Amino acid sequence: MTATRTEPRPGVTAASKPPVRRRSAGTPMRGLIPLALVLLLWQALGNSESPYFPPPSAWIRALKPSLDDGTLYAGLGWTTLTVVLSLVLATTLGAVLGALVGSSRRMDRAFGPSLEFLRVLPAAALVPLAALILGYTMQMKLAVVILPATWPVLLTCRSARRSMSSVLVDVTRTLGLSRRQRIRKVMVPALMPAVLLGLRVSAPLALIITLLVEIVTRINGLGALLGQAQANFRSAQVYGLLVIAGALGFAVNWLVTRAEGAVAARMSGGPTG
Amino acid sequence: MTAVLRRINVVGIAAMFSVLVLWELSVRTGLVTFEYIPPPTRVVAGLGEIISSGELTTNLVHTLTAAVVGWAIACVVGVLAGLALGLSRATWTYSMASVDALRALPIVAFVPVAVLLLGFTMEMEIVVAFYAALWPIVLNTVAGLRSVEVRLLEVGRVLRLGHRGVLWKLRLPAATPFIIVGMRLGLSVSLVLTLVSEMVGNPAGLGFALLQKAQSLQPEQMFAYIVVIGVAGIVLNAVLMALARLLFPGQMAASGESA
Numbered sequence: 290m291t292a293t294r295t296e297p298r299p300g301v302t303a304a305s306k307p308p309v310r311r312r313s314a315g316t317p318m319r320g321l322i323p324l325a326l327v328l329l330l331w332q333a334l335g336n337s338e339s340p341y342f343p344p345p346s347a348w349i350r351a352l353k354p355s356l357d358d359g360t361l362y363a364g365l366g367w368t369t370l371t372v373v374l375s376l377v378l379a380t381t382l383g384a385v386l387g388a389l390v391g392s393s394r395r396m397d398r399a400f401g402p403s404l405e406f407l408r409v410l411p412a413a414a415l416v417p418l419a420a421l422i423l424g425y426t427m428q429m430k431l432a433v434v435i436l437p438a439t440w441p442v443l444l445t446c447r448s449a450r451r452s453m454s455s456v457l458v459d460v461t462r463t464l465g466l467s468r469r470q471r472i473r474k475v476m477v478p479a480l481m482p483a484v485l486l487g488l489r490v491s492a493p494l495a496l497i498i499t500l501l502v503e504i505v506t507r508i509n510g511l512g513a514l515l516g517q518a519q520a521n522f523r524s525a526q527v528y529g530l531l532v533i534a535g536a537l538g539f540a541v542n543w544l545v546t547r548a549e550g551a552v553a554a555r556m557s558g559g560p561t562g
Numbered sequence: 563m564t565a566v567l568r569r570i571n572v573v574g575i576a577a578m579f580s581v582l583v584l585w586e587l588s589v590r591t592g593l594v595t596f597e598y599i600p601p602p603t604r605v606v607a608g609l610g611e612i613i614s615s616g617e618l619t620t621n622l623v624h625t626l627t628a629a630v631v632g633w634a635i636a637c638v639v640g641v642l643a644g645l646a647l648g649l650s651r652a653t654w655t656y657s658m659a660s661v662d663a664l665r666a667l668p669i670v671a672f673v674p675v676a677v678l679l680l681g682f683t684m685e686m687e688i689v690v691a692f693y694a695a696l697w698p699i700v701l702n703t704v705a706g707l708r709s710v711e712v713r714l715l716e717v718g719r720v721l722r723l724g725h726r727g728v729l730w731k732l733r734l735p736a737a738t739p740f741i742i743v744g745m746r747l748g749l750s751v752s753l754v755l756t757l758v759s760e761m762v763g764n765p766a767g768l769g770f771a772l773l774q775k776a777q778s779l780q781p782e783q784m785f786a787y788i789v790v791i792g793v794a795g796i797v798l799n800a801v802l803m804a805l806a807r808l809l810f811p812g813q814m815a816a817s818g819e820s821a
Contacts, residue, residue, distance in 0.1 A: 320659025341679055395573070402574035403581060409799070410792040411754040413761065413769070417776035418784060421598045493668070501670045505761050505773075512670070516762070519674035527674050535667035542666065 343525040348532065351525035360514065365537070367510040371499045372492075372541065375431050379438035379491060384484045386439075387446025388476065397451060408444070412437035412498050416505050425508055433502050438495040442487030449483030478556060485549045492545045496538055511537070600782040605789065608782030617771065618790065625767035626794065628684060629756040632691025633749050640696050640748070641741060644703020648737075649729070654704075665697045669751070670758055677763040687759045687767070694755035695748030699741070706740025707733055738813040742806045749798055757791065768794075 328345055335344030343351075355361040390396050390404070415433055423429035457479065461471040503512025511534055518526040582602045589601040600608070612618040647654050647661070673690055680686035710733050718728045760769025768791055775784035807814050 316658050316662060317655050318659055319655055320657050320661075321663065322660075323657050324660035324663055398571055399573045399577040402571055403578045406578070406792060406796075409750070409795045410788070411750075411757060411795060413754050413757045414772060414788045414791045416761070417772045418781075418788060421776045421779075421781060421784070497668045497670050500668050501758055504670060504674065505758075515671060515674050519678055522678065524678050527678055531667060531671050531675060534671040535663075538668050539663075539666045 340522065340524055343528065345528075347525040348529035351523060352529040352533075355514070355526075361533075364509065364511045364514045365533070368496075368499055368503065368512065368537065371427070371430050371434060371510065372495050375434035375438055375499070376488070376492060376495050378431070379435045379495070380442050380484065380488055382435070383439040383442025383487060383491075384446050384480065387443040387483075387487075388450050388480060390443070391447035391450030394451075397447070404440075404443070407436075408440045412494075413501060416502055420506055425506055427508075429506075430499065430502050430508060430510075434495050434498045437498055438491040441490035441494070442484055445483040445487035445490075446480055449480050453479055481552060481556060485552060489545050489549060492541050493538060496541050500534060598779070598781040600785060604782040605785040608780070608784075609786035609789070612783055612786055618787075621766070621768045621771045621787075622790065622794065624684075625753075625756055625760065625769065626798075628687035628759075628767065629691045629749075629753045630798075632688040632693075632756070633695045633745075633752040635688075636692045636695035636699055636748055636752065637745055639692075640699030640744070641703050643696075644700045644707070644741070644744075647700070648704040648707030649733075658704075661697075661700065665701070669694045669697075669755060673755070673759050673762050676759065682764045684764065684766075687756050687764055690759040691752035691756045695745075695752040698747035698751065699744040702740045702744025702747070703737060706737030706744075709740065710736045735810075735813050738810050742802075742810075742814070746799060746802060749802060750795055753791075753795055753798065 331342070332344045332346060335342055335347075337344055337347045352361065355364075390400050412433065415436065419429045419433045423432060457475060461475050466474065499510065500512035500515070502508065503510035504516040507513045507516055511530065515527060515530045515534070518530060586601040586603060589599060609618075647658060672693055676686050676690050676693075680689060714732055714736065715728065718732050721727075723731060756767070757769035757772075760767040761773055764770070768787060772784060772787050772791075775781070775787060
């Protein structure tokens with residue numbers, strides 16, 4: 290059971306075109322030594338008054354006020370909320386649309402080019418547009434994040450649905466399953482790995498776009514704090530916030546990978562249990 | 563002849579076109595009453611305006627120069643770093659985790675740091691584009707070098723290829739499709755991050771033009787810029803793929819990227 294967790298399932302790797310999968314579990318922690326050395330040297334040799342390269346201890350000191358008055362927690366909360374909400378909506382939207390588009394060859398051909406164009410459109414270009422149409426609101430933030438986060442799920446789900454064996458679909462007809470049963474018993478289990486694979490691409494993307502919207506528009510969140518700190522030339526605070534953004538990114542990746550592992554383990558044990 | 567016709571996706575183009583017509587009609591008839599959504603014909607007019615005033619060319623050249631220069635530097639550095647990590651077990655053991663940790667930092671969060679260090683300059687944009695493109699290239703190079711089949715390496719040993727022979731004749735050719743994928747990812751990321759650095763920092767190029775058009779309430783010109791940005795991304799990617807196929811026909815065909 291545990292062995293299947295770390296190994297990608299064959300169907301999953303086939304769906305992901307660039308096989309960038311690394312054995313992340315196998316990356317030894319010793320590899321952190323260079324990074325730690327750089328930070329230590331920075332701390333030892335850095336001048337705490339430096340306007341450009343303040344040492345790590347100055348970062349912590351610079352973050353202290355925002356920790357005390359709670360603005361940092363509020364910013365983290367807003368950013369996390371935006372990422373989670375938009376990921377939930379984007380995954381649902383992407384999975385349903387992907388399954389629909391992939392279910393018929395004709396639909397696939399008809400909508401393929403439009404989807405491809407929308408997919409390559411850089412999300413950054415949409416920020417000013419959304420701000421103009423929806424104003425500086427939470428809805429605007431969600432709209433800007435959801436759109437790019439939908440594509441990875443939609444596209445993997447579409448290709449998984451397209452390559453699904455037609456026997457699987459026919460069997461449900463032979464068994465006389467209702468539409469609901471067909472979706473619940475065949476479609477969802479068959480497409481789940483693809484959706485999760487898409488989610489793994491979407492999750493870091495959603496965080497990046499959220500930070501981007503916040504930096505550009507200064508709507509509450511971690512990105513807004515970063516933008517303000519930069520505009521006021523508080524370099525130590527910028528570095529500190531950068532580290533926190535990194536920790537958030539790490540947490541998001543970890544959670545998604547864990548969720549994927551859990552679902553994969555449950556599904557591989559599904560037919561017998 | 564029919565084969566060529568079949569390759570052009572008529573239905574897909576028709577669907578795209580009908581969406582545009584639907585959009586035009588719904589704005590004209592007042593079905594959609596968003597104040598700042600112009601119909602496609604007005605967007606085309608806006609495109610004409612920015613072309614004839616010459617600002618499109620200036621901005622496009624500025625942004626593409628920054629993105630491509632940063633990306634090119636990242637290609638050289640990224641492939642070299644990837645080779646160091648992928649070929650030497652010791653280097654990999656003692657630095658891969660650092661690479662992973664740095665990669666986990668959201669790239670956009672680096673833009674404020676770059677603005678802080680380099681100010682509102684073209685160099686800042688290039689550095690951001692470089693940093694953004696670096697990680698996919700490094701990771702894919704490492705993955706490509708590690709993907710070489712053991713049996714292939716055994717063949718190399720049987721043929722007594724030696725270290726350099728194995729590198730040039732087996733490992734690099736096998737890694738090429740991976741490296742190209744990394745470069746493609748890197749190119750699109752560096753374009754996006756160049757736009758971001760123009761929105762947040764350097765007031766020049768396409769990114770700043772977008773903000774400017776939004777603030778001066780000229781949505782048709784802004785839409786025109788968005789379309790240009792989308793097309794620019796597609797064209798850059800197509801050029802890269804064409805180059806890759808020209809330079810490495812065998813390797814690209816082997817990875818199923820020949821068509």
